[in-house]
Amino acid sequence: MKKGFTLMEVLVGSALFLIVSVSAYSAFISILRLANASQSRIIAVQLADEQFEIVRNMPYVNVGLTNGIPLGVLPQTRTVNRGGFTYIVTLVIRNINLATSSIQSSSKMVEVDISCPECNPSFTPVNLTGQVSPANLQSAASGGALLVQVSDSSGVPIKGATVVVKSTATSSITNTDITNDEGILQIIGVTPGIGVYRITTTKSGYSSDQTYPDANVLKGQLTQVNLFIDKLSELNINTVSLTCQPVVDFHFRLTGAKTAGTNAKYSQNLFTNGVGNLTLNAMELDSYTLIPTDTNFDLTGITPFSPIKLNADSTQNIQLIAIPRNSNSMMVSVQDSVSKLPISGATVHLYDSGSYDETEMTGQGYFDQTDWSGGGGQSVWGSPSTNKYFVSNSDIDTSTTSGTVVMAWNSTGIPYNLNATGTLESSTFDTGTTSNFFSLDWSPINQPIQSGSTPVKLQFATSPSTTPNGPWTYIGPDGTPDTYFSVPGMQINSSHNGDQYARYKIFMNTDTATVTPSVNDVSFTYTSGCLPPGQVIFQGLSQGSYNYTVSKSGYTSYSGTVTIISGWQQQTVLIGL
Numbered sequence: 413m414k415k416g417f418t419l420m421e422v423l424v425g426s427a428l429f430l431i432v433s434v435s436a437y438s439a440f441i442s443i444l445r446l447a448n449a450s451q452s453r454i455i456a457v458q459l460a461d462e463q464f465e466i467v468r469n470m471p472y473v474n475v476g477l478t479n480g481i482p483l484g485v486l487p488q489t490r491t492v493n494r495g496g497f498t499y500i501v502t503l504v505i506r507n508i509n510l511a512t513s514s515i516q517s518s519s520k521m522v523e524v525d526i527s528c529p530e531c532n533p534s535f536t537p538v539n540l541t542g543q544v545s546p547a548n549l550q551s552a553a554s555g556g557a558l559l560v561q562v563s564d565s566s567g568v569p570i571k572g573a574t575v576v577v578k579s580t581a582t583s584s585i586t587n588t589d590i591t592n593d594e595g596i597l598q599i600i601g602v603t604p605g606i607g608v609y610r611i612t613t614t615k616s617g618y619s620s621d622q623t624y625p626d627a628n629v630l631k632g633q634l635t636q637v638n639l640f641i642d643k644l645s646e647l648n649i650n651t652v653s654l655t656c657q658p659v660v661d662f663h664f665r666l667t668g669a670k671t672a673g674t675n676a677k678y679s680q681n682l683f684t685n686g687v688g689n690l691t692l693n694a695m696e697l698d699s700y701t702l703i704p705t706d707t708n709f710d711l712t713g714i715t716p717f718s719p720i721k722l723n724a725d726s727t728q729n730i731q732l733i734a735i736p737r738n739s740n741s742m743m744v745s746v747q748d749s750v751s752k753l754p755i756s757g758a759t760v761h762l763y764d765s766g767s768y769d770e771t772e773m774t775g776q777g778y779f780d781q782t783d784w785s786g787g788g789g790q791s792v793w794g795s796p797s798t799n800k801y802f803v804s805n806s807d808i809d810t811s812t813t814s815g816t817v818v819m820a821w822n823s824t825g826i827p828y829n830l831n832a833t834g835t836l837e838s839s840t841f842d843t844g845t846t847s848n849f850f851s852l853d854w855s856p857i858n859q860p861i862q863s864g865s866t867p868v869k870l871q872f873a874t875s876p877s878t879t880p881n882g883p884w885t886y887i888g889p890d891g892t893p894d895t896y897f898s899v900p901g902m903q904i905n906s907s908h909n910g911d912q913y914a915r916y917k918i919f920m921n922t923d924t925a926t927v928t929p930s931v932n933d934v935s936f937t938y939t940s941g942c943l944p945p946g947q948v949i950f951q952g953l954s955q956g957s958y959n960y961t962v963s964k965s966g967y968t969s970y971s972g973t974v975t976i977i978s979g980w981q982q983q984t985v986l987i988g989l
Contacts, residue, residue, distance in 0.1 A: 456526040456538040480587040507600035556629040569595025581608040619696035643725035647692040656942040658688030659734040663706040668698040697724040709734040713944020738951040749988035754946020758964040775943035780935035784810040793839035807834035819928040834920040849904040863922040867929035869896035874911035
């Protein structure tokens with residue numbers, strides 16, 4: 413009697429065979445890939461060695477790039493097909509000096525980079541560096557030298573920035589190189605010339621800069637050029653009406669204060685989209701002025717005030733409040749002459765020699781607390797006092813110096829407790845309605861160096877109109893409890909928008925027992941119900957001369973004249989106590 417295989421046995425056997433076959437195939441493919449990667453790497457190393465052999469066997473004077481510094485016969489980049497692979501060969505050649513002179517060249521550094529974009533992903537580029545020297549070392553310099561220092565606006569050196577030196581007199585030199593760890597690129601043996609070298613610098617994620625005017629290079633002398641680039645930022649622009657409805661397709665012009673020669677470095681005609689928004693990425697640190705150019709709407713408010721300061725590596729939200737256009741108009745922005753904050757409740761009176769006579773009042777734009785000497789225990793700010801707060805811990809002192817928050821003196825003989833963090837929680841600020849919050853500020857900006865890197869930090873909390881007593885969740889600029897406002901003027905996270913009540917919390921510490929940080933002013937800006945803070949607009953004006961006054965209780969009044977021209981214009985008024 414013959415026995416056969418059952419269906420189950422056939423299926424199990426087939427599955428085992430398939431598993432073994434797939435495993436063997438995968439192992440075979442892995443071995444092929446490994447061999448492929450190894451072969452491409454070996455060829456790349458051989459190519460790098462060949463480049464050095466070429467350099468070593470050519471006259472020293474020819475060792476250079478066809479359009480670089482030093483000038484020579486070698487192309488900076490070329491493509492080579494070898495062994496079924498396509499390689500990119502890149503050369504970097506620099507004059508260098510191993511002694512003390514910054515002008516004379518004693519040898520040349522040669523760097524060979526071999527990359528293979530089409531090779532196996534595991535392929536690692538090959539980089540070899542060496543140097544060649546002339547027969548008579550330390551020969552007299554044939555030209556001058558350039559030292560290019562690339563930094564950010566705060567003076568921090570930028571490593572790895574690309575620097576391009578281009579001759580504007582001829583097209584024979586376009587030298588490309590990168591800065592070292594100190595943000596410096598030094599180029600020796602540059603052909604002399606007056607105003608003939610345009611030097612530009614760029615880096616991914618950063619702004620760009622170039623020389624204005626073009627740089628000089630003198631024989632036997634070192635020319636230093638300082639260029640500044642910063643991390644790019646983002647502008648989010650939102651256009652709404654006085655009732656917070658989107659104003660779509662609103663046209664305006666945005667112009668930066670930085671110049672490229674005689675022209676503004678940034679100046680663009682822009683407009684918001686179908687929901688009243690516009691996001692501008694890759695924006696440079698600068699101060700930007702915004703002017704409406706729309707044919708249907710005027711601006712009755714810009715928050716924050718224009719010009720708008722954009723910091724490096726940040727996101728700045730801008731709210732534009734638009735109203736239907738009515739002939740010629742003037743927007744008046746009223747600011748505190750010291751803090752430059754918008755002033756709410758200021759009366760603006762505009763009149764001419766004829767029949768025009770109008771008065772407007774600016775909306776509430778900010779809360780500003782400058783005194784805490786009244787002590788704690790007050791839930792709502794201003795009820796009844798503006799010099800009190802809610803609660804603080806034992807490491808905070810508000811009474812020794814009126815109008816200043818400092819760390820408390822330690823009675824144990826050590827002036828200030830190095831192991832403690834002083835905290836103060838403000839009373840509740842009532843904005844009156846749902847609000848959008850913009851920036852949190854305090855002073856002084858500069859704290860004693862001995863107190864540490866961040867001796868003063870703040871967090872911010874808000875609550876909706878339905879829960880005026882909290883709960884209060886204090887968060888930082890990124891919207892989490894793990895971060896703090898460490899620099900005055902930072903953007904308040906948009907998660908607070910739509911709330912009515914707000915509080916701030918101060919955190920203080922010191923690294924030196926005899927030094928304390930201090931705070932004498934805390935403020936935050938906001939818009940309430942889309943009423944522009946510290947701003948009013950007068951519309952339907954005829955062209956000609958007008959008088960205006962600005963007044964507010966406790967401030968010095970201001971009077972002036974203005975000439976109304978065609979379209980929209982802005983007048984900024986600073987008043988002081």
